[in-house]
Amino acid sequence: MRILIVNVNTTESMTEAIGAQARRAAAPGTEIVALTPRFGAESVEGNFESYLCAVGVMDAVMRYDQPFDAVIQAGYGEHGREGLQELLEVPVVDITEAAASTAMFLGHKYSVVTTLDRAVPLIEDRLKLAGLDARCASVRASGMAVLELESQPERAVDAIVQQAAKAVEEDHAEVICLGCGGMAELEDKVRSRTGVPVVDGVAAAVTIAESLVRLGLKTSKVRTYAPPRAKRITGFPLPDSLGR
Amino acid sequence: MRILIVNVNTTESMTEAIGAQARRAAAPGTEIVALTPRFGAESVEGNFESYLCAVGVMDAVMRYDQPFDAVIQAGYGEHGREGLQELLEVPVVDITEAAASTAMFLGHKYSVVTTLDRAVPLIEDRLKLAGLDARCASVRASGMAVLELESQPERAVDAIVQQAAKAVEEDHAEVICLGCGGMAELEDKVRSRTGVPVVDGVAAAVTIAESLVRLGLKTSKVRTYAPPRAKRITGFPLPDSLGR
Amino acid sequence: MRILIVNVNTTESMTEAIGAQARRAAAPGTEIVALTPRFGAESVEGNFESYLCAVGVMDAVMRYDQPFDAVIQAGYGEHGREGLQELLEVPVVDITEAAASTAMFLGHKYSVVTTLDRAVPLIEDRLKLAGLDARCASVRASGMAVLELESQPERAVDAIVQQAAKAVEEDHAEVICLGCGGMAELEDKVRSRTGVPVVDGVAAAVTIAESLVRLGLKTSKVRTYAPPRAKRITGFPLPDSLGR
Amino acid sequence: MRILIVNVNTTESMTEAIGAQARRAAAPGTEIVALTPRFGAESVEGNFESYLCAVGVMDAVMRYDQPFDAVIQAGYGEHGREGLQELLEVPVVDITEAAASTAMFLGHKYSVVTTLDRAVPLIEDRLKLAGLDARCASVRASGMAVLELESQPERAVDAIVQQAAKAVEEDHAEVICLGCGGMAELEDKVRSRTGVPVVDGVAAAVTIAESLVRLGLKTSKVRTYAPPRAKRITGFPLPDSLGR
Amino acid sequence: MRILIVNVNTTESMTEAIGAQARRAAAPGTEIVALTPRFGAESVEGNFESYLCAVGVMDAVMRYDQPFDAVIQAGYGEHGREGLQELLEVPVVDITEAAASTAMFLGHKYSVVTTLDRAVPLIEDRLKLAGLDARCASVRASGMAVLELESQPERAVDAIVQQAAKAVEEDHAEVICLGCGGMAELEDKVRSRTGVPVVDGVAAAVTIAESLVRLGLKTSKVRTYAPPRAKRITGFPLPDSLGR
Amino acid sequence: MRILIVNVNTTESMTEAIGAQARRAAAPGTEIVALTPRFGAESVEGNFESYLCAVGVMDAVMRYDQPFDAVIQAGYGEHGREGLQELLEVPVVDITEAAASTAMFLGHKYSVVTTLDRAVPLIEDRLKLAGLDARCASVRASGMAVLELESQPERAVDAIVQQAAKAVEEDHAEVICLGCGGMAELEDKVRSRTGVPVVDGVAAAVTIAESLVRLGLKTSKVRTYAPPRAKRITGFPLPDSLGR
Known part of the structure; x- marks a missing residue:
């Protein structure tokens, strides 16, 4: 099976890290294809950039011309998953939701630790819309920008x-979701410091996407995620498959 | 004062209708400038198109090169308002929220009547995120597509x-929000048939935007809607003001 | 247009301050008439006094014998708005709800800062009933009594x-609603100290009332706010219009 | 022990019926004193009348010059309980809450059946504020006015x-709360028709008040229900105990 | 009337203490029979033990061969009440719910203080399922194990x-529920230290059970708590009345 | 990897059916071991039986003397999962939660279709506790008893x-979870009749358990699911591993 995993920003090194992380989690026989949007922001840290990314990710997926079995959107708290679900029949998995959904099997409450404070409300809103917030103890910001995770790994x-x-001790979280990509060592350090399970959204999403594919489950098309109606799309640099 | 009102689709006749409607609601001295996105869908009826519109609307506003005092996003249930709030200091008003907020001053519960069934979950989700859903009795679909409102007005x-x-009789709504644009006669007919106040989102948004301007209130910049951080935006057909 | 604004307590100097504040917010052409209840408490700081005020405010409005276009109840967290809505067809705006509704257009979450700790649950309850609590970060008490706002302005x-x-830093509020009346300088000081928009309920209510009037919107009469049924009202010192 | 039970309207025959109902539920040794407000409406069917009743009930209780151990406010969905709690140390029980609280020990969900449709939102709001709504399946109106319960008992x-x-069959209620006073035969008929337990609010309130007294429990005075602060109460026809 | 009160653990001295506490709260004429499960844990401090206790309590009640009028399950946060409600027609009262329900008549918000931290989520979950959590300010752990309450009373x-x-000062609780059994002096000390009413679940449950019996109210049998269907129960050491 | 899947009732033929269903969903290399409790009810259709099953399932798992990597509890709406989580370090997956969690990746809202009406509140309560109810459109009963699914398959x-x-058409479900075990043909028929994805809880749980194992994730042991404390367990027919 082939799973597309789409970075939400335009930084190639992050796409590579995400791809590598996905491959580590993938079952034998799963091919991971990591995509970078043609346009968008070098890191996504707010609503403006998140909306750009929503379109950039849809563009990247629709432009991909080989068959695939599932799509993972690899951004924490970003917009766009619902659009992909309309455009595709294969399952679409958002890593924010994959991490939360997985964490809920492991403990009574979970917390998310993310990058900048300004990302917190975006993540909270995505979890609320997804109906996965009832057992979320907190979303906490580390104060590190997305690109600083790469440039200053130790401080991050x-x-x-x-x-x-703090999430474990003060907010009573029993599981931690890492709301930021790409550091293999992070999981181990958080686990050994807090003693609780640590969920990486990319890894969680890979196993969920594989599972949905194996069970033959696809996105429901009866209402919310019905295919877009045939209509004129004007002046937008989208592939033919989108720009009807 | 000058208020920009941005259509969410690319259909010029709808932009004109929205502009006219806004002008009827505006106070003397308020200039209404109605904008059409350069790109996007001819009507927005789902998530894919809604995400395109989010970017199209931001593009249209940032490309506008005259001063203005507030912005109204004239789409029912669409994405994008949060992005504008990051990009601007002036108030940004979404008509979905404006209608709900206004309806709540007039009755114990309100309902929204919109176009297609597939728009219902988008509107419900926007109201939930906005925290304006607690007194929403129902969101109901008329089954009419957006463009049919213009082409088949009587049936619509x-x-x-x-x-x-039905919303009044079965769901106990006491106010109706019209979740679809541009028909002057609609308000009167719904009011006379149901006996309840009818709120048009465009008109409501105009008065709210005017009020915020007059009170000197601007979007909070401390956290969620802080300006986007300076960073590279790649390959996106955005105006210089966005595409740094 | 003429808008009645009714103080909830019997202290004339507060009525004057509220009237002045309302006039600053009003559009040209809006006449503000500030009323003081004939009976009630010199300040309202709890449920007993709040219920007295509910009747005192209704009495004051029904006793007013000139035409008017809207009514504002100028108490933070007090009872009574629903009664006025039954008695009148013109819009009725409560400043607690006006402030919250306005704040929600300006930031992701808002907090209310009020007088005494005992007022906090009343305000929380009013916001919950109004369905405006989902984005309320906190209601905080300053510990100052209502009348101390006038007598000890600096300390207040x-x-x-x-x-x-604290609301901004600890509770993540992005907007502050002032849950106490009458200090022009307060807005500026809170804004400059916190860097967030500050909403005064009286000013917000004036613009909302004006907007509803201009849009021709009135209170829904189909159910909750239908006029009181004709019946015997015994032994109550109410004007004829009420004491049928 | 002596328990005051206060009718919310001025109709003496209803006070008598309520008193009789309370006596049937009372333990030996409990004296029931039924009070009628000096002022207010002959029946309470809406917010205006409910606010009058809140003051009328407080007046009646404060005017009562003998010792007593608890107070019951015998109105379904009316305002006022919180005011009494401030004024008194002895427990105050509202029959709306007593019925709901009792019903929750008997089945998974309960419904309330009340008089007019316009009373439904008042009851829903009281249950929401009381935090007793999570297991409320529905509040249904019979369409009978309060006084018709006496004048047309069979139809009622x-x-x-x-x-x-309907509440049992369609809304999955497992217990019925009678949201209207004074008909002994009603309980039996509803029970035999539906097969579910039927809770009368007056009876439930009597046993709860007795229990609180026997356990030596009183209203908490630390915050919400602290005694009113000493202040000037102007021009209100209240007993000296209130009109300080 | 005879009320069975069932300890959830197998420690006889705690059964005796619970029985004594119940007798202090009971009305004259109420006979309290305190039962100890034949099997289970010496103290219940978690889900495994709580599920054992659920069966142990049902076994103890079904094995009791004299008539009785109501049952109280005397465990804080434990499972089992719903099973008893299916097996019996007489009322079943859980002390966790009895305490919360009683506390809600005395103050705006209540907190529970219990034993170990690990009991907190169990209590929170029981209150959520019971729909009694909306006015719960907090559930706090003292860090004392159940049996330490007896062995180290002073420290406890x-x-x-x-x-x-802390619950009163930091969480704004106005009433405290003691989420742990058997210390007469505890109530007084908590009350004098905090100044708020203190509710003991056993005492509250006794008065509620008595009230339900006196009002002739029984568990609803239409749906959730219908009697178990006739079927084979295999290999379980239950009395004949259960093990059909 | 070896996964234990435990039937909640004592009917061997259902254990076999569940095992077969699990094997169809399992990845190559996963060994499925299906267990039947030594004691309990031949079918679980209510709280009494569900509590028996909770203990029966724990007993069956603790008695199993070979190593294993995860446990699935194969009952829809039953108790017990939390107890297993305390007793084990390996992941524990309940099929009710597995189905809901999976359905939420496929559509905006899901419904559950189960057996008897009396099972509905149990399932609703499990979903509420699991925090997976926000996007549940409805839980509907087919009116068929558990054992009738086997004996009258066509009617079922x-x-x-x-x-x-009905769930799709009236409740707006976009995905159906089958809240009852063991019929391969059921999935196909529901899917072809409704056009929406159909999730079988057993299959979903197998893939989730496999995923958790592959990711090296285990149950959090810091608070709610910490191992039971060492203590005396009296007179209970449990294996030594439990009956310390």
Whole structure:
């Protein structure tokens, strides 16, 4: 089976890291194809950039011309998943929701630790819309920007570990979701510092996408995610498959 | 004061209707400028098109090169308002929220009557995120597509009036929000058929935007709607003001 | 247009301050008439006094013998708005709800800063009933009594500014609603200390009332706010219009 | 022990019926004193009348010059309980809440059957504020006015039984709360028609008040229900105990 | 009337203490029979033990061969009440719910103070299912194990009083529910330290059970708590009345 | 990897059917071991039986003396999962939650179709506790008893298909969860009749358990699901591993 995993920003090195992380989680026989949007922001840290990313991700997926079995949107708290679900029949999995859904099997309450404070309301809103917020103890910000996770890994790990510990001790979280991509060592450090399971959204999403494919389950097309109606799309740099 | 009102689709005749409607509601001295996105769908009836519109609307506003005092996004249930709030300091008003907020001053519960069934979950989700859903009795679909409102006005009015009556009689709505644009006669017909106040989102949004301007109130910039951080935006057909 | 604004307590100097505040917010052509109840408490700081005020306010409005276009009840967290809505066809706006509704257009979450701790549950309950609590970050008390706002203005400003700052920093409020009347300088000081927009309920209510009038919207009469049924009202010192 | 039970309207025959009902439920040794407000409406069917009743009930209780151990406010969905709790140390029980609280020990969900449709939102709001709404399946109106319960008892019984049956069959209620006073035969008829337990609010309130007294429990005075602060109450026809 | 009160653990001295506490609360003429399960854990502090207790309590009640009028399950946060309600027609009262229900008549918000931290989620879940959580300010743990309440009473009292004080001061609780059994002096100390009413679940449950019996109210049998269907129960050491 | 799947009732033929269903969903290399409780009811249709099953399932798992990697509890709406989580470190998956969690990736709202009406509140309560109810459109009963699914398969399929269709058409479900075990043909028939994805809880749970194992995730042990404390368990027919 082939799963597309789409980075939400235009930074190729992050796409590579996400792809590598997905491959580590994938079952033998699963091919992971990591895509970078043609347009958008080099990191997504707010609503403006998130809306750009929603379109950039749809564009990247529709432009991909090989068959595939599922799509993962690899952004924490970003918009766009619902649009992909309309455009595709294959399952679409958002890593924010995959992480929360997985965490809920492991403990009574979970917390998310993310990058900047301004990302917190976006994540809270995505969890609320997804109906996965009832057992969310907190969404905490480490204060590190997305690109600083790569450029200052040590400081980032420290900041994230610290917030994870607070989530467990003060907010009664029993599981931590890492609301930011790409650091293999992060999981281990958070787990050993807090003693609780740590869920990486990319890994969780890969196994969920594989499971849905294996069970033959596809996106429901009766109402919310029915295919877009045939109509004129004007002046937008989208592939023919979109720009009817 | 000058208020921009942005259509969410690319159909110029709807932009004109929305502009006219806004002007009827505006106070003397308020200039209404109605904008059409350069790109997007001819009507917005789902998530894919809604995400395109979010970017199209931001593009249209940022491309506008004259001063203005507030912006209204004239789509029912569409995405994008949060992005505009990041990009601007002036108030941004979404007509879905304006209608709900206004209706709540007039009765114990309100209902929304909209176009197609597939729009219902989008509107419900926007109201939930906005925290304006607690007194929403129902969101009902008339089964008419957006463009049919213009092409088949009589049938549209009948279908909408019928759902409004059901909302009052079966769902205990005491106010009706019209979740679809541009028919002057609609308000009167729904009001006379149901006996309840009818709120048009465009008109409501105009008065709210005017009020915020007059009170000197602007979008809070401390967290969620802080300006986008300076960063590289790649390959996107946005005006310079956006595509840094 | 003429708007009645009714103080909830019997202290004339507060009525005057409220009237002045309303006039500053009013559009040209709006006449503000500020009323003081004939009976009730010199300040309203609890349920007993709030229920007295509900009747005192209804009495004051029904006793007013000139035409008017809307009524504002100028108490933060007090009872009574629903009774006025039954008695009148013109719009009735409560300043607690006006402030919350306005704040929700300006930021992701808002907080209210009020007088005494005992007022907090009343305000929380009013916001819950109004369905405006989902985005309320907190209701905080400054510890100042209503009349101390006038008698000890400096201490009051300090105490309120301090709680507003805590609301922003600890509760993640992005907008502050002032849950107490009459200090022009308060808005500026809270804004400059916290950097967030500050909403005064009286000013917000004036613009909302004006907007409803201009849009021709009236209270729904189909169910909850239908006129009181004709019946015997015994032994109550109400005007003829009420005491049928 | 002596328990005051206060009618919310001025109709003496209803006070007598309520008193009789309370006595049937009372334990040996409990003295029931039924009070009628000096002022107010002959029946309470809406917010205006409910606010009058709130003051009328407080007046009646404060005017009563003998010792007593608890107070019951015998109105379904009316305002006022919180005011009494401030004024008194002895427990105050509202029959709307007493019925709901009792019903929740008997079945998974309960419904309320009341008089006019316009009373439904008042009852729903009281239950929401009381935090007793989560297991409320529905509040249904029989369409009978309060005074028709006395003047047309047969028709009233039929209408109420019919709604109770619908609540069980359509709304999945497992217990019925009678949201209207004074008909001994009603309980039996609803029970035999629906097969579910029927809770009368007056009877439930009597046992709850007795229990609180026997356990030595009093209203908490630390915050919400602290005694009113000493202040000037102007021009209100209240007993000295209130009109300080 | 005879009320069975069933301890949830197998420690006889706790059964005796619970029985004594129940007798202090009971009306003259009420016979309290305190039962200890034949099997189960010596203290219940988690889900595994709570599920054992659910069966142990049902076994103890069904094995009791004299008539009785009501049953109280005397465990804080434990499972089992719903099973008893299916097996019996007489009322079944859980002390967790009895305490919460009683506390809600005394103050705006209540807190529970219990034993170990691990009991907190169980209690929170029981209150959520019971629909009694809306006015729960917090559930706090004293850090004392169940059996330490007996073996180290002084330390236990200190720890509990300290958490009760925090609940009042930090969480704005106005009433405290003691989520742990058997210490007469505890109520007084918490009350004098915090100044708020203190509700003991056993005492509250006794008065509620008595009230339901006196009002002739029984468990609804139409749906959720219908008697178990006739079927084979295999290999379980239950009395004949259960093990059909 | 080896996954235990435990039937909640004592009917061996159902255990076999469940095992077979699990094997169809399992990845190559996953060994499914299906267990039947030694004691309990031949079918679980209510709270009494559900509590028996909770203990029976824990007993069956603890008695199993080979290593295993995860446990699935194969009952819809039954108690017990939390107890297993305390006793084990390996992941524990309940099929009710697995189905809901999976359905939420496929459509905006889902419904559950189950057996008897009396099972509905149990399922609703499990979903509420699991925090998976926000997007549940309805839980509907087919009116078929558990054992009738085997004895009258045709009638059962018809009844279930009919309720599934109603869930889609009237409740706006976009995905159907089958809240009852063991009929391979059921999925196909419901899918072809309603046009929406159909989720079988057993299959969903197998893939989730496999995923958790592959990701190295285990139950959090910091608070709610910490191992039971060492203590005396009296007179209970449990294996040594439990009956310490």
